[in-house]
Amino acid sequence: MLNLIVVPLAATGTSAIVLPVVIMGSLGLIFGLILAFASKVFPVTVDERIEKIIEVLPGANCGACGQPGCSGYATAIVNEGKELNLCAPGGPAVVEKIAQIMGKDATAKERKIAFIHCSSGGKNNTKWKYAYQGMESCLSAVNIADGPNLCSWGCVGFNDCVAACKFDAISVDENGMRIIDREKCTGCGACVTVCPRKLIMLIPESMNVFISCSSKDKNPLPKQNCGADKPCIGCGLCAKKCPVQAITVENNIARIDYSKCTDCGTCATVCPTKAIINLKTEG
Amino acid sequence: MGFLGQLFTMAISAILIQNFVLSRFLGLCPYLGVSKKMDSAFGMGMAVIFVMTMASAFCYLIYQYILVPFELEYLQTLAFILTIAALVQFVEMFIKKNSPALYKSLGVYLPLITTNCAVLGVAILNITPLADGTRYNFIWAVLNGFLSGVGFTFVLLAMAGIRERLEMAEMPKSMRGMPSGLILAGTMALAFYGFMGMKF
Known part of the structure; x- marks a missing residue:
């Protein structure tokens, strides 16, 4: 291998460096020209709205919209008429921009x-x-x-x-x-x-009350097992006291229906085990 | 041995005995990556056959008529990679224009042909002296590239066919997908090892 490099250098002096550079350079140039020509011959027309939407989207490729990645969502909006407000990370700002690009109205989800x-x-x-x-x-x-x-x-x-x-x-x-x-x-x-x-x-x-437990065990067990000592024991007191019947107890665990919840915080006050936390009062 | 006899020997050798994937272990990335579905495996195979044939032809010509006269053989790898990259780019443009579905199903693997060692491998093997000291001439180099591509496609399709059936098979969750695929790849390589004994 060493011979291959050293021999031409010794044999032909400076041209040993110039020659390879010229040859490789011209090869690259010729290929470049052919490709430039080919890109004119095979032009691909992409809907420019897709490109614009991809630019607007956050580019996190998180999949919250149900599509594989941001470019997938952009394509789905333009080609399949997907809803405009599915991008969770982008929030209202992105929804508004997409709506502008598509020329449609869209309201951001909460x-x-x-x-x-x-x-x-x-x-x-x-x-x-x-x-x-x-x-x-x-x-x-x-x-x-x-x-x-x-x-x-x-x-x-x-x-x-x-x-x-x-x-x-x-x-x-x-x-x-x-x-x-x-x-x-x-x-x-x-x-x-x-x-x-x-x-x-x-x-x-906008909601501030959460039931901070998921145990479906029957009464004495959650108390014995919970390391934080704040288990939901499924007593149902919160469900009874809730003014809008947003809480249901099923399988020994209370769950809040946030479409009904008014964020009043009554449940957090009455919960005997402090399993319900209220961010407004507890910070 | 006549032309057809030699062609047959070369075909058996390139497809079965010295298969690029299973006995030279070149081009393993698309072999594992694009072998989930028959359709995309076929598309990938066709793209590789095309690129390997073209790469054999162009690389041979560039080696024979540009590198050898100027004593620049040591630039072969660089020159070949440049040629292959340009070719792949060209194929990509062509497929994108003429078959968007194929373009989408090939995904990232099409640009990856650029760095597919099977393509560079065939270009370099074509100019490497054989066991008896002779080298392929232009026609045989191109045929070798084409047949090696066919060998690659053959194995890729076999793999895709088996993996499609494996999808249906009952197996532990942790074995689904890639783990069973790797075991399968190893088993296929062992099976092809059996062709090693064939001599003409």
Whole structure:
């Protein structure tokens, strides 16, 4: 190999450098010209609205719109007449821009924010069943004897949701609890899909009351198992006191119907186990 | 041995004995990536056959009539990659214009032919002296490129066919998709190893 390089250099002096440069350069030039010519011969007309919409979209490729990526959504809007307001990360600003491009009216949906329906999951407030030493992933942990934590409904705390979040909206505090940044969360739902315990739901931004538990166990069990000591025991007091009947208790767990909820906060006040939290009063 | 006899020997050798994927282990990326569906595997195969044939022809000519006279053989890799990249770009434009569906199903793998080592591999093997010290002439180089492409497509289609059936098969969740695909690839390579003993 060394011979190949050294011999021509010695034999022909400076032309040994000039010659390869000229030849490779002209080869590149010829190919470039052919390609430039070919792009004129095979022009592809793309609907320019698609390009414009791709530019407007946030480019996170999160899949909240139900399409594979932003360009897929842009194509679906133009070619299949998909709704204009499906982009969760973009919010109202993007909806308005898309509506301008398409020349249609569209109203933005209310922004939704993810909430983890469990108050356990940290280092200090989880009761363990056994010491899990496997892969650091919730999905893997929950498959071994119903998970390492005593409550088989609650957060196992291996941060699959943090890893899934493309917007850096979920952080872990010093106690190992996951905190959702309500400003950064775009409501794309990536964490909702990835949580193997289905603890995360998207809740309209204006709502401040959440039932911070997902245990479907019968009464004494949630209290014994919950590491945070704030389980929903399914007593139904909140359902009775709710002025608009937005809460239903099914399978020993209360759930709020946010389409009826008026965000009054009565449920949070009456809950005997403090499983319902109200962001307005608790901050 | 007449022309047809030689052609037959070369075909058996390129498709079965020295298959690019299963015995030279070149071009594994599209082999695993585009073998999920029969349609896209076929499209990819056709694109590779076309690019390999064209690349064999152009690279051979460039080597023989530009690099050799100027004693620039050491630039072969660079020159071949340049040629192949331009060719692939051309094919991409052509497919995008004439068959958008095929273009979409090939996805990222079409530009990846540029870096598909099977294409560079066939171009370099064409100019490498054979066991008896001779080299292919232009016709045989092009035929070798074409037949190697056919061999690649053959294996790709076989893989896609088996994987389509595997989709229906019952198997543990963790084995679905790529894990079973990799086991399948290994098994196929072992099976093709059996052709190694064939001699003409």
